[in-house]
Amino acid sequence: MTTIKQPSSVHLVGSIGLDTVEDVFRTAGDVLGPYLRRVPDGEVGGRKLWISWQYPLLRASTFLRPDPSGAVRPTNRFQLLTLAEGVAPADIRFGELGYMREARASYLDFVAAREKGQLPKHVRFQVSLPTPFAVVSSVVTADALPAVEAAYEKAMIAEVAALCRHIPHKDLCIQWDICNEMIAWDGQQTGAVPHANQPHEELLERQRRLCAGIPADVEVGIHLCYGDFAGRHFVEPKDATKMVEFANELARTATHKLAYIHMPVPIERSDDAFYRPFANLKLPAGTQLYLGVVHAKDGVEGTKARIAAAQRYVSDFGVATECGMARARSEEIVRSLLSIHAAVCAANA
Template sequence: MRPDPSGAVRKTSGFPLLCLAPDVKPDDVRFGELGYAREARASYLDFCEARKRGDIVEGVRFQVCLPTPMGVIYAFCTARDIAAIERAYEAAVVREVEEICRAIPHRDLCIQWDFCHEMIIWDGQPQDMFPLVHTSNAEIVARIARICEPIPPDVELGFHLCYGDFGAKHFIEPLDTGKMVEVMNAIAGAVAHDIAYFHLPVPMARHDEEYFRPLAGLKLPASTEIYLGLVHGKDGPEGTRRRIASARKFLDDFGIATECGMARARTADVIKALLDVHLATSAEPPPAGR
């Protein structure tokens, strides 16, 4: 591959978009080791050491988060060559998943797919960040079903539904949880593997009932947990509790989390604030009468 001769770049980072060289045929495209399995093996050793020290309790799984093939190729390749490049990259990602599952005991392992660029496209709001090539809802779900196939049944599987986090900001803001409910129901119906959880974002300003109302339309197995990304450091525990109260009107049982992890484009002070909000809002209520 090479930078596109047109000079096209990715809008967020300025990274040049890639295309096939003139003498490369689609069937010739191959990717070698991507590095995910290598890094997961090394990180798992740190996880085991932390568990031995008692920093991580028994029963907690080692989570490996992976971008979907579409989430990589659609951000960094030109539209005309996407199909050829994505096929090869998907095969490489599947090899990485298989290697991760060989290297890490299944009882300890959780694999999470980060469903981001697909979510932006599925949402349907105007955007010019990702090309609309083979992006029907059915094609998106078929991709997810394929990349879940190599995950053994005793490895936990989860999904993070993402609206982007470049510079700690969404690419677009969800209007409500409706499109995410569509995605969750569709994935649950297409993926043979049991899905342990879905995680979805909640913008800081959205503590209104209308944002959460579509959650009443979820059609998931009882074993699939929902985690709502309603923890924000800026408005403290009070803001998180307002969002929790609104969500509870449409969803009886859910966990809490940040919108999109904690580390990207954050400072130590922001991390500390987020941890404090988690602690304040996830504590068990005191027994009655106290």
């Protein structure tokens, strides 16, 4: 008989919706300290809007220009970009993307919080990064996409290498936010995710390239995402089938061991049909599963109902929200969400 372990660990996906990095670390440590294995800086400021933060960088590139058609992406209203006149695909390059600089500054706050006892000694500093495909495909025309994505991917790999040079490996966790790829893998059509007709093998190969150079003693985690543009998914997963498929393939083919995989759970899904595919999940030993069962609207009781439903098919997982907590959520809601995590884990202590 399978032994069911009650959730006792919490994963914070990325954005948290508090005003400062210091407040994020202090609050997370105070409310969730015993249940945390990693902690992000909360993606304060412009990073609350996830990849939208990168549009000014792309717009400022001398290799790109606004598309002459004036076309805009309907979801974010950004004017699409294409290659500047006279620019060949091989010419495109990007320098620093900004993630490493933000992380280095936040790491100083992380160390300070740990030294003050606000964070447990064992907790790692989590840096959540978007995939190049998500950033570029959201704002670049179809004809320019391959060249711009290749250049941006090269810059992102350099960004990760710099992170690994400047932050001690024993303290570092890098999380890849896999959103546009997850929607493409799922196959449901939505105007929120352009260029979604990607072969499954190419989706996996992108991730293998991103992980290939990360040192073995740096943790790597995966957040599978269905979007959160206005506090809601772009499309809802019909059940866990596609996430389980993607997770199994990522875990099987990853060039770097995965410390964890996070999957969202819609608030209304406590039915057996959603969770049944978890019976087919095949994560290797040492790869933790986190389920996004925590929602503010139905609080502790709703969270417990989703946990109970999941436990019929998967015996060991931690809890999380289904995506970041910042977008379209007040500070009051954020603090409520943090408290729900703590209450659920405390009940199982």
